[in-house]
Amino acid sequence: MHLKAVILLGGPQKGTRFRPLSLNLPKPLFPIAGFPMVQHHIEACSKLEDVSEIFLIGFYQPNDELMRFIRRQKQAVEKPINYLQEYTMLGTAGCLHHFRDVITNGAPDGIVVMYSDVFCDFPLREMLAYKKKFMKCLILSVEVPAEQSLNYGCLGINHESGEVIHYIDKPETFVSRDINGGVYVISPEILQDIGKIMHQRSMAISAMEEQSDHVNEYTNNVSTNLGKMFLETDVFPKLYSEGKLFAYQTEKFWMSIKSAGSALYANRAILESYKRYHPDRLSLSKSCIGNVHIDKTAQVDPSAVIGPNVSIGAGVIVGKGVRIKNSIILEGTILKKHCCILNGIVAWHSVVGEWARVEGTPTELDPNAPHATTDNFYLFEGDGRLRPSITILGQDVVIPPEVIIRNSIVMPHKVLSRGFKNQILL
Structure with a gap:
């Protein structure tokens, strides 16, 4: 199986809860357990023999510190690692659509996508073994307490088939304790689905503008953000309605690194993992x-x-x-x-x-x-x-x-x- 890996870094507008630690350094490069946060993701991807290339996508300027880090990682993992800079914040789906030709070059069979601000045991091998051909998008799902679930995308899962039968991002009331873990294995055709959703949105905006005598504030704002799209709010609800969205549930350790307090807890968790993986x-x-x-x-x-x-x-x-x-x-x-x-x-x-x-x-x-x-x-x-x-x-x-x-x-x-x-x- 031929795979590509994509790690989404976000941009300087994100990570505000991480301040003051992100004032002087992009959040993905913040050292946790002695090494930049995103290095743990790169190491997890590089352990998959079938991954031929790793992409980092973000809105950060490619400064000397970021490029030095990438050069060091290329030497360490002996795989191509490339940084793709967004021209503006495009969202988790918009950036995949924008760089779709680069990501799918060489016709990969699958794409591993993960967010740089989650840390877990990265069960990538298990997810690849679990994923069947008809599962176009497989989400890592973890179970959290009901009060915490409101901060994440919540999944309604058919536990016999693994199919996601309902998805809602950050609901106002309790929906499910199964949440989106921010790690995906997707088929390349999902990028085509994102393109179709983007096209439908463009056509809808054009129709609204034609019916209106003038471009009002709403249509102007939507048109300006046309390329901005999110997996969680724009794509996953569409995919589950078409039977393309599935979940791999894990009971292994998982956490989201949103604030400095969670970084300190992640430091403790990663140090513990070193006993198994990097003594x-x-x-x-x-x-x-x-x-x-x-x-x-x-x-x-x-x-x-x-x-x-x-x-x-x-x-x-x-x-x-x-x-x-x-x-x-x-x-x-x-x-x-x-x-x-x-x-x-x-x-x-x-x-x-x-x-x-x-x-x-x-x-x-x-x-x-x-x-x-x-x-x-x-x-x-x-x-x-x-x-x-x-x-x-x-x-x-x-x-x-x-x-x-x-x-x-x-x-x-x-x-x-x-x-x-x-x-x-x-």
């Missing part, structure tokens, strides 16, 4: 407790105690007596002696002073929900109040000695003079 990425140092990844260029004092669930980036300096637990420490950070980092993310080139304490509230799944496999970990309550959450220090933040920063978000380039609690420091 060489875990530190064996005596100063480490549990799963810890330390970049080979980092300098860690032997008296420091690190872990569990910690990743330390390139060039980080960890001083004498430092304690780090359940945290991400990014490139170039300096942690001076006897400081403490608990449940937090310290961004690039920040400095934490001696005996300072940076502490957040750990993000945990609800232990009373037996099928809880994900959470959005939003930073705000419905009334706008800041939730007790992880602490985030943006890029180039300086924390003075002997202060406590707790449950706070500090924007980049701030030099603090005292401690804070439950604050967003702009």
Whole structure:
């Protein structure tokens, strides 16, 4: 079987809940468990021998950092990896339609599509084995608690045949606990179906304009966004009505990485997965407790105690007596002696002073929900109040000695003079 793989990156207008961590770096390149988020997707695709080419599609500018990452990945996986830049945000279906000729070049038998902000065990082999020829589009489906399902596309599934008999994106009321997991295996003819839907929309707009004496605001807006189309709202409802949409249900780990809190939980999950797939990425140092990844260029004092669930980036300096637990420490950070980092993310080139304490509230799944496999970990309550959450220090933040920063978000380039609690420091 000849396959192509497509990873949808989104663009700078997306990922706003990920700020301030996405202010200086495209969200898909944010390091989780020591490596860029999208690298875990590329590695999953590259393990499929039948995948001949991997495409990254997004609205990000092809800057030096993105292109260097792609070059490194080409060398690592030994497969062609190409970045396709959208001319505007086209949506999850619109971008597939726009680049359809490039994706289908060489007549692949199937296309693996995944979103860069989901992480799971990526059961791609199982999905390919499950997919029959008449299944034109196969969706990875996971089961979540009813209250969480409202944030995702919900599937009504015939559990005997696997056919999706109903699909609605982000319903206002409960529909199903089976949700869209953001990983698909599609037949190339689905791209033709997207083109037909696009054509039907174009014809409908033309008819509206002909019937109207003038182009009103509504038709002008629809015409402007003609090329913008989404799998979840425009395509899947059409496919299930034609009997082309099917679901592969999994009970393996899955989560959506929408906010910084969920990134920290994903860090923990990916570090745990390293024990099975990449044990060489875990530190064996005596100063480490549990799963810890330390970049080979980092300098860690032997008296420091690190872990569990910690990743330390390139060039980080960890001083004498430092304690780090359940945290991400990014490139170039300096942690001076006897400081403490608990449940937090310290961004690039920040400095934490001696005996300072940076502490957040750990993000945990609800232990009373037996099928809880994900959470959005939003930073705000419905009334706008800041939730007790992880602490985030943006890029180039300086924390003075002997202060406590707790449950706070500090924007980049701030030099603090005292401690804070439950604050967003702009």
